[in-house]
Amino acid sequence: MAMGKAYHPRCFTCVVCNCCLDGVPFTVDATSQIHCIEDFHRKYAPRCSVCSEPIMPEPGQEETVRIVALDRSFHVNCYVCEECGLLLSSEGEGRGCYPLDGHILCKSCSARRIQDLSAKISTDC
Ligand SMILES: [Zn+2]
Ligand SMILES: [Zn+2]
Ligand SMILES: [Zn+2]
Structure with missing residues (x-):
């Protein structure tokens, strides 16, 4: 050139x-x-709320795949449970996000926190 x-x-x-x-x-x-x-x-590009990197299409792809939850954006691979690191973006038994107080949690971690919370409330009374 x-x-x-x-x-x-x-x-x-x-x-x-x-x-x-x-x-x-x-x-x-x-x-x-x-x-x-x-x-x-x-x-x-929107920034991922976990790793702060821009969320861009995969090489060769035109569309950006991102997860939006709680008004925040996530890479598919960054959308994991804050507690145990379980990937929440894939479909399947027990998967999916169960947010609690602005935290991204899997089903079982969310359930455990709710349990802890209600246990605390009942002992406080
Ligand atoms: Zn990320
Ligand atoms: Zn350029
Ligand atoms: Zn979890």
């Missing part, structure tokens, strides 16, 4: 990484700045 100052008018470059976007998919943000898809997602 020629490295001269003159460039083809159709040869857009990404404002972040300067890669040439001629013939490859790109995205324009609200201020008309051209981004390659990857940088666009890195900049504007």
